[in-house]
Amino acid sequence: MAAPNRQMALMDKARACATFNSRELTYLLYGGKEATERREAAFTRIEDALGVSDTRKLPLAYAGQDREGQYLQGLAFGKALMDDEIKHRHGIFDYHSHRFALIIASPFGHNPLMFGPTLRLQTSPEQRDYWVPLLEAGKIIGTYAQTELGHGTFLRGLETTATLDLDTDEFVVHSPTLTSTKYWPSALGFTASHAVVMANLVIRGKNHGMQPFMVQLRNLDDYSLMPGIETGDIGVKMGLNSTDMGYAVFTNVRIPRTNLLMGNVQVLQDGTFIKGKHQKMAYATMMYTRDRIVHNVGFQLAQAVVIATRYSTVREQGIGFSPTATAEWPIMAYKSQHYRLLSLMAQAYALFFAAAECTTIYNQLTAQLAAGDLSLLPYVHATTAALKAYSTQVASDGAEDARKCCGGLGYSILSGLPSIVGDLAPMPTLEGENHVMYQQTARYFMKAITRIKAGLPVDDGVSYLATTPTSSSSSSASTAHCPASSPSDFLNPETQLQIFRHRATRLAFYAHHLLLTTTTTTTPTQQQPSPPTILYAQAWNTHMLPLIHAARAHIELFVLSAFISSTTPSSPQSSPQSSPSPQSPSPSPSSPPTYPPSLLTLRTLFALTLIENPLSPSSIHFFEDGYVSLEQVYSIRATVGDLLKELGRDVLALGDGWGFSDACLGSAIGCWDGDVYARVMGWTRGLRGGEEEGGGKGGGKGESGGDMGKRGFEKVIGPMLRGRL
Ligand SMILES: Cc1cc2nc3c(=O)[nH]c(=O)nc-3n(C[C@H](O)[C@H](O)[C@H](O)COP(=O)(O)OP(=O)(O)OC[C@H]3O[C@@H](n4cnc5c(N)ncnc54)[C@H](O)[C@@H]3O)c2cc1C
Numbered sequence: 001m002a003a004p005n006r007q008m009a010l011m012d013k014a015r016a017c018a019t020f021n022s023r024e025l026t027y028l029l030y031g032g033k034e035a036t037e038r039r040e041a042a043f044t045r046i047e048d049a050l051g052v053s054d055t056r057k058l059p060l061a062y063a064g065q066d067r068e069g070q071y072l073q074g075l076a077f078g079k080a081l082m083d084d085e086i087k088h089r090h091g092i093f094d095y096h097s098h099r100f101a102l103i104i105a106s107p108f109g110h111n112p113l114m115f116g117p118t119l120r121l122q123t124s125p126e127q128r129d130y131w132v133p134l135l136e137a138g139k140i141i142g143t144y145a146q147t148e149l150g151h152g153t154f155l156r157g158l159e160t161t162a163t164l165d166l167d168t169d170e171f172v173v174h175s176p177t178l179t180s181t182k183y184w185p186s187a188l189g190f191t192a193s194h195a196v197v198m199a200n201l202v203i204r205g206k207n208h209g210m211q212p213f214m215v216q217l218r219n220l221d222d223y224s225l226m227p228g229i230e231t232g233d234i235g236v237k238m239g240l241n242s243t244d245m246g247y248a249v250f251t252n253v254r255i256p257r258t259n260l261l262m263g264n265v266q267v268l269q270d271g272t273f274i275k276g277k278h279q280k281m282a283y284a285t286m287m288y289t290r291d292r293i294v295h296n297v298g299f300q301l302a303q304a305v306v307i308a309t310r311y312s313t314v315r316e317q318g319i320g321f322s323p324t325a326t327a328e329w330p331i332m333a334y335k336s337q338h339y340r341l342l343s344l345m346a347q348a349y350a351l352f353f354a355a356a357e358c359t360t361i362y363n364q365l366t367a368q369l370a371a372g373d374l375s376l377l378p379y380v381h382a383t384t385a386a387l388k389a390y391s392t393q394v395a396s397d398g399a400e401d402a403r404k405c406c407g408g409l410g411y412s413i414l415s416g417l418p419s420i421v422g423d424l425a426p427m428p429t430l431e432g433e434n435h436v437m438y439q440q441t442a443r444y445f446m447k448a449i450t451r452i453k454a455g456l457p458v459d460d461g462v463s464y465l466a467t468t469p470t471s472s473s474s475s476s477a478s479t480a481h482c483p484a485s486s487p488s489d490f491l492n493p494e495t496q497l498q499i500f501r502h503r504a505t506r507l508a509f510y511a512h513h514l515l516l517t518t519t520t521t522t523t524p525t526q527q528q529p530s531p532p533t534i535l536y537a538q539a540w541n542t543h544m545l546p547l548i549h550a551a552r553a554h555i556e557l558f559v560l561s562a563f564i565s566s567t568t569p570s571s572p573q574s575s576p577q578s579s580p581s582p583q584s585p586s587p588s589p590s591s592p593p594t595y596p597p598s599l600l601t602l603r604t605l606f607a608l609t610l611i612e613n614p615l616s617p618s619s620i621h622f623f624e625d626g627y628v629s630l631e632q633v634y635s636i637r638a639t640v641g642d643l644l645k646e647l648g649r650d651v652l653a654l655g656d657g658w659g660f661s662d663a664c665l666g667s668a669i670g671c672w673d674g675d676v677y678a679r680v681m682g683w684t685r686g687l688r689g690g691e692e693e694g695g696g697k698g699g700g701k702g703e704s705g706g707d708m709g710k711r712g713f714e715k716v717i718g719p720m721l722r723g724r725l
Pocket of ligand 1: 144145146147150151152153154183184185186240245426429430431432433434435436
């Protein structure tokens, strides 16, 4: 049957060119046909319940809601997601909404994301037995309140106190200053009944540091605030407006002593403070949340790219560069567009596989922790920190570029792109600001290099630092050179890994060298009784950027390794030397499934565009020591050109493979059928109260916007014009 219009015909034609069945790719990504269908059924139920399945209609979210409308909509979808999970016994929406926003977009999102994991991971067995059933039955709604107006990153700067009252066996939670106001937590404004509040634990005037306390915020009968508590919504943000991110002030709020979460520390009735053996277990919630964020942002980047590729397939603009052309070109035909979108698609897939690898090592850690073995904790902590930083930066920058790829319509809320960009925007900040996260990884790295120099073993995940030939090099000049001698060598995953390993190793040793040579512990002399001493911490600040570069280079290697090892079926011939999985502490024993060749081409594109794209944030570090020569860069660039050509037929199929429903994309320009213009105009007419019949007094055509124009005329335009007459 012929397509109803030109855009839909263009979409059908482009889709028909694919070299593989995108549905099969969807099954591979989501763990098989059955799992995919279960997942899709959950989305369909939610979309039906929320009335967003018919994508011919303007989504409610775009209908010009006020703050209250946004919040009520958040409650509605949050409840639908929770009810579906309980009724159908699944965890599909544990970390993302039906539109793939991080689940804190729902006012109930902290229950699965941070509040719940804290109750499971940082409580004593008795506390767990009490709180977790209440959580699972949906009888309490939680939030996690750590950040204050005055401090976010620097935890020791937080000022809220929880002082033990030995007479009443209670803690008194208090906000002593304006800057100690808790600020930001999702659901803190109106929704949460309880909060895990991070506060300085004070006993007999002694501060025992930041600890988690369970504070009931609201009376469960009428939801009035408990005595001494003030909360409120912090208003409209760049995104995530469906939740009530809020503030809280505590004025001498009394809670039972046993509301200190005692998984890591204990306070006895007589005021004895007992430090737990496993203080570092406190990191467990953070690592869990970071792992979830990594998963989520990859999907959000993919959504933005899918919208932009579909639009670019049907959007025609100009007659291109052919002297004989008469018809207009779809914008995808322009090389810059093609390059941008395919390299972004490659990044989205890279994040998907890296996230899966991250979960594998996180699960290994939790299994070991249960057996009392903490040995993997530093590596997993360092990896989740850097991966959180890397993935959120790549995803938010990438989604913004995908938005720009859609020109003016990308700026319209109707494209679905502003909400994706807005929801991604805070990800580099929350749950550990990215530049601080990279430093945590760098700290682990510097310790690893000190061990290597002392001839001691290091974790498997960073053992390449000891074996990569450049490892002794500490300066910017290196004698090592990339061994690739022909363009086809760059297609070899082992060559790609070698290049990334070299860069990561060199930057790590370089940063270590800078730190050591800058740190001085000079002894006083007669001439200089108090010579300047540059402490390690000061040297750290001086060389913060090389340290961050080293951490970023490591994690980019991790991401590439994960992409390669997850998509390369292991063959009996492959030797351990050529195994493309140098990162994981213990590589997965099962062989990955067979992905379509285009996905492997996309993987190569990911590796090579990171090297040759001058806009790639760290590409200079591949060349600055001369490891990759100028000639090799030209060769890589030519190879990238070939790869892009090869992938041309599969651009849509690679996007379709993600299996996003039209409703979850929420885009007038990114729907499956390509019917862009009819949908844009249909939604535009539906804005602000729907269509209005035209032909009024002035006999003009209908206008959308309800009474907005009328009110504008009555209040401003009319008096203004009359005043001038
Ligand atoms: C949407 C959203 C949701 C949030 N949800 C919650 C929540 O549920 N619960 C909660 O408790 N908090 C929440 N937060 C707060 C969030 O965790 C903090 O905003 C975050 O930790 C950053 O802290 P900050 O805002 O104080 O930034 P700052 O620490 O002031 O950072 C500002 C700048 O200073 C730089 N900087 C700071 N320290 C260093 C350093 N040591 N080295 C180098 N550079 C540095 C940073 O790189 C950044 O560029 C949320 C925030 C947002 C935006």
